[in-house]
Amino acid sequence: MPLPPVVSLTDCADPNALARQSTRIATLFGATPTVLPLGGPDPEGAAALTLLDLLRSTDLIGGPTQPVVVLVNIAPRDGHWPNGVPFCSFRHGNHLVVSTLNQRVLAPLATYLGLTEVHVTDVREVLEAAAADWAELTPAEIEEMVRTQFRSLWYTPLLARWLTDGHPVPAQPLAVRPAVADDVGIAVVDNFGNCKLDRPAVELPGYADAKSLLVHNRVEGRDVRVRCYDRLPDVPLGEPGITVGSSGVGFAELVVRGGSAAEVFGLRQGDRVFHLTS
Secondary structure, three states, rough: OOOOOOHHHHOOOOOOHHHHHHHHHHHEEEEEEEEEEEOOOOOHHHHHHHHHHHHHHHOOOOOOOOOOOEEOOOOOOOOOOOOOOOOEEEOOEEEEEEEEOOHHHHHHHHHOOOOEEEEOOHHHHHHHHHHHOOOOOHHHHHEEEEEOOOOOHOOOOHHHHHHHOOOOOOOOEEEEOOOOOOOOOOOEOOOOOOEEEEEEEEOOOOHHOOOOOEEEOOOEEEEEEEEOOOOOHHHHOOOEEEEOOOOOOOOEEOOOOOOOOHHHHHOOOOOOOEEOOO
């Protein structure tokens, strides 16, 4: 049976890093992966929405799907872990996800896709178990991978391959907390300048009644009332609007039909737009 294709989301996005990651994954899985670099001012927010979108794209098929392996390397920006955050895994249908243990990235999956727990691994424990059973690793090689800061290169692809092969990888279950309703932010600015928000449109105050919401225009230095619409074609040409976009589960987008909301409002990825309770 052929190995599944691999999609990798990573904030290690320079050409040198992408070349090494792609080659290592191709060596393990037999085909060149799709590597999606996630940079910008808020890679965690972009990764959260992109991972949700990626898994959502495997739904609404109407029949069986082919398995896909997804690797996620977005470390939390909290400086909490002495040698980097642990890696975990979970399955969505027949798809395998191996990810850094990042609550902000995983929380939307708990809220909108029903993810309840992940399986957290310890690098040394896994490598030593593999060496004792199915992998040809010397103690020096294990020590090199345990001590390195570049575990997304050396460890994560191995973990994904071993889980794909069904090896008994030791791990501990950990509950995933749903996302907390707080300030609504911009997860992704697409190539049209539409600002993809990190909440469903129906969760925005007043959206269901087609009311307007105050959005801060950084270009003009003032708050602007923006009307809510059901669909992008309902937004008048040249006007701003808040509508259901293409991402998430009915997530909202701030748009300017025929223009760029990011340019008109002076917004970028990671900016807060308004508060859910305002």
